[in-house]
Amino acid sequence: MVQGPRARPAPSGLTVQSVFHEPEVHMQILSRPELLAPVRAMTNAMAARVGLNDIDACHLALALDEALTNIIRHGYDSDRNGRIWIEMGPLALTQGLRIEIKDRARSVNPDELQGRDLEDIRPGGLGMHLMRTLVDRFEHANRPDGGMQIVLEKSSTPASVSNAS
Amino acid sequence: MVQGPRARPAPSGLTVQSVFHEPEVHMQILSRPELLAPVRAMTNAMAARVGLNDIDACHLALALDEALTNIIRHGYDSDRNGRIWIEMGPLALTQGLRIEIKDRARSVNPDELQGRDLEDIRPGGLGMHLMRTLVDRFEHANRPDGGMQIVLEKSSTPASVSNAS
Amino acid sequence: MNAGSTLEIAVETSGETTIVTPKGEVDMARSPLLRKSIADVMKAKPKRVVLDLSGVPYMDSSGLATMVEALQNSRKNQIPLLLCSLTPRVRSILEIARLNTVFTLCDGRAQALNG
Amino acid sequence: MNAGSTLEIAVETSGETTIVTPKGEVDMARSPLLRKSIADVMKAKPKRVVLDLSGVPYMDSSGLATMVEALQNSRKNQIPLLLCSLTPRVRSILEIARLNTVFTLCDGRAQALNG
Ligand SMILES: Nc1ncnc2c1ncn2[C@@H]1O[C@H](COP(=O)(O)OP(=O)(O)O)[C@@H](O)[C@H]1O
Numbered sequence: 327m328v329q330g331p332r333a334r335p336a337p338s339g340l341t342v343q344s345v346f347h348e349p350e351v352h353m354q355i356l357s358r359p360e361l362l363a364p365v366r367a368m369t370n371a372m373a374a375r376v377g378l379n380d381i382d383a384c385h386l387a388l389a390l391d392e393a394l395t396n397i398i399r400h401g402y403d404s405d406r407n408g409r410i411w412i413e414m415g416p417l418a419l420t421q422g423l424r425i426e427i428k429d430r431a432r433s434v435n436p437d438e439l440q441g442r443d444l445e446d447i448r449p450g451g452l453g454m455h456l457m458r459t460l461v462d463r464f465e466h467a468n469r470p471d472g473g474m475q476i477v478l479e480k481s482s483t484p485a486s487v488s489n490a491s
Numbered sequence: 492m493v494q495g496p497r498a499r500p501a502p503s504g505l506t507v508q509s510v511f512h513e514p515e516v517h518m519q520i521l522s523r524p525e526l527l528a529p530v531r532a533m534t535n536a537m538a539a540r541v542g543l544n545d546i547d548a549c550h551l552a553l554a555l556d557e558a559l560t561n562i563i564r565h566g567y568d569s570d571r572n573g574r575i576w577i578e579m580g581p582l583a584l585t586q587g588l589r590i591e592i593k594d595r596a597r598s599v600n601p602d603e604l605q606g607r608d609l610e611d612i613r614p615g616g617l618g619m620h621l622m623r624t625l626v627d628r629f630e631h632a633n634r635p636d637g638g639m640q641i642v643l644e645k646s647s648t649p650a651s652v653s654n655a656s
Numbered sequence: 657m658n659a660g661s662t663l664e665i666a667v668e669t670s671g672e673t674t675i676v677t678p679k680g681e682v683d684m685a686r687s688p689l690l691r692k693s694i695a696d697v698m699k700a701k702p703k704r705v706v707l708d709l710s711g712v713p714y715m716d717s718s719g720l721a722t723m724v725e726a727l728q729n730s731r732k733n734q735i736p737l738l739l740c741s742l743t744p745r746v747r748s749i750l751e752i753a754r755l756n757t758v759f760t761l762c763d764g765r766a767q768a769l770n771g
Numbered sequence: 772m773n774a775g776s777t778l779e780i781a782v783e784t785s786g787e788t789t790i791v792t793p794k795g796e797v798d799m800a801r802s803p804l805l806r807k808s809i810a811d812v813m814k815a816k817p818k819r820v821v822l823d824l825s826g827v828p829y830m831d832s833s834g835l836a837t838m839v840e841a842l843q844n845s846r847k848n849q850i851p852l853l854l855c856s857l858t859p860r861v862r863s864i865l866e867i868a869r870l871n872t873v874f875t876l877c878d879g880r881a882q883a884l885n886g
């Protein structure tokens with residue numbers, strides 16, 4: 327009997343749990359592009375649950391998507407059996423959502439993660455720019471035990487601001 | 492600094508991983524009604540990923556919802572900090588999805604789980620009937636280590652059948 | 657959109673009929689809102705109540721229970737309750753719960769108002 | 772619905788214009804399908820290509836990259852490429868990527884066909 331991929335405990339993070347956010351959902355997914363849509367659907371609904379509007383929810387889901395896409399493509403080199411851990415929960419001080427992402431893929435020098443210059447119109451290199459721009463807080467670090475950790479936070483923007491464009 | 496709820500390893504199950512299904516997503520959620528919508532969104536997208544049509548996906552998501560609702564209300568007595576583990580992945584032999592649900596709530600005599608007679612029109616007691624009817628395979632057991640384990644499986648019905656009504 | 661809940665409920669009157677139109681998925685977290693809306697409407701003793709379900713793509717057993725309770729309330733108070741404009745998913749859920757024959761179902765709102 | 776993919780792409784012609792209409796979310800798993808569709812359309816050397824995005828509620832950077840590639844292809848082959856009917860979400864994503872000024876955007880399909 328073949329053993330399927332089993333859940334493993336998430337690697338321990340660089341930050342400790344705090345009064346500023348409370349994880350409500352912990353996930354472990356395999357590094358497969360087909361799982362991006364399910365995770366996105368969950369993210370949008372979690373964002374609505376904490377009070378983010380439709381556009382803000384979409385932008386947070388996009389930031390997470392870009393992080394996962396990079397981990398799948400660059401971190402795990404498109405191996406379909408890598409593990410990715412995702413944690414989501416409301417921020418305590420504002421209406422907002424915090425997402426923490428961890429992998430056990432090869433870690434990379436943060437200087438390599440700049441992405442391309444936007445003036446240089448060509449496919450690729452957009453992911454890092456989008457992630458940085460789409461959320462209020464973006465952190466990206468190598469963990470001492472190997473692998474990476476990404477933090478994304480987005481709070482509710484007042485309707486008047488977010489509906490402006 | 493207050494420690495938020497941390498992820499704990501899922502309790503070990505009664506069944507072993509097999510060639511017949513492959514878990515792709517492992518989740519741990521807190522026992523909160525507000526998390527039903529995010530889990531449902533994820534379930535619908537996972538069902539679409541394995542090829543279930545819209546109505547079948549909705550029925551599987553409903554069966555999961557009923558299981559979670561019962562665990563939240565009856566198992567954890569509406570305590571908002573209980574843990575529920577959910578595992579999802581494609582079936583190997585048919586286009587379908589398997590979902591496994593575990594809790595560490597008080598377990599219950601399976602005879603108590605009958606639900607009400609459908610002829611008796613009153614609110615409540617519908618959940619068990621729906622769960623049994625909505626999926627192809629429904630298993631409900633007490634684990635030796637305490638808590639319950641529920642298995643739900645649903646395979647794709649041919650379009651001609653599912654669109655008939 | 658109000659934080660945490662994405663069920664919105666509109667109540668309007670047309671002649672002596674009160675129409676309740678929930679918009680969003682009805683689950684354990686949201687059915688109390690629907691229960692309260694319908695109870696409030698019944699208290700005003702309208703001649704008829706129509707529950708327009710066109711905006712409800714999903715309903716679980718707590719939603720079904722809410723509607724069964726409303727039906728019992730309507731019988732006790734002799735206020736006819738009609739459901740109209742069910743989405744295919746909600747219709748299929750009602751059928752599986754074998755409640756489709758218990759409620760008075762109308763295809764559209766016009767039919768419910770004239771029926 | 773085909774298993775695993777929920778992106779459907781319709782290709783039609785109107786006069787000398789070819790219109791490509793994807794329906795669904797475009798992410799890393801689905802953008803290769805869109806890339807191939809557009810490449811096939813370009814190969815037939817139509818006078819103009821319109822990408823109707825009314826059915827695309829979401830697009831990630833792999834979708835954007837696909838469109839940038841299509842634009843480069845269109846410039847090389849001197850086949851004008853127009854995007855029309857963007858949803859508010861996709862428009863906002865294009866703006867954040869600062870690609871809204873790089874592409875020719877039209878409000879509706881009619882405008883794209885006459886423009
Ligand atoms: N998780 C990761 N692991 C390893 N390398 C990464 C990771 N994320 C990004 N990178 C590196 O950073 C570069 C820029 O990433 P990005 O802006 O998303 O553009 P793209 O992925 O299209 O190249 C990538 O080409 C890759 O070399």
Ligand SMILES: Nc1ncnc2c1ncn2[C@@H]1O[C@H](COP(=O)(O)OP(=O)(O)O)[C@@H](O)[C@H]1O
Nearest residue numbers: 561562565566599603604606615616617618619
């Ligand atoms: N996870 C559970 N833990 C404990 N008791 C349960 C659980 N699920 C169901 N039950 C029992 O089974 C009964 C029938 O459940 P159900 O058909 O869902 O109807 P309802 O929840 O509306 O009463 C419940 O009233 C409860 O006593």
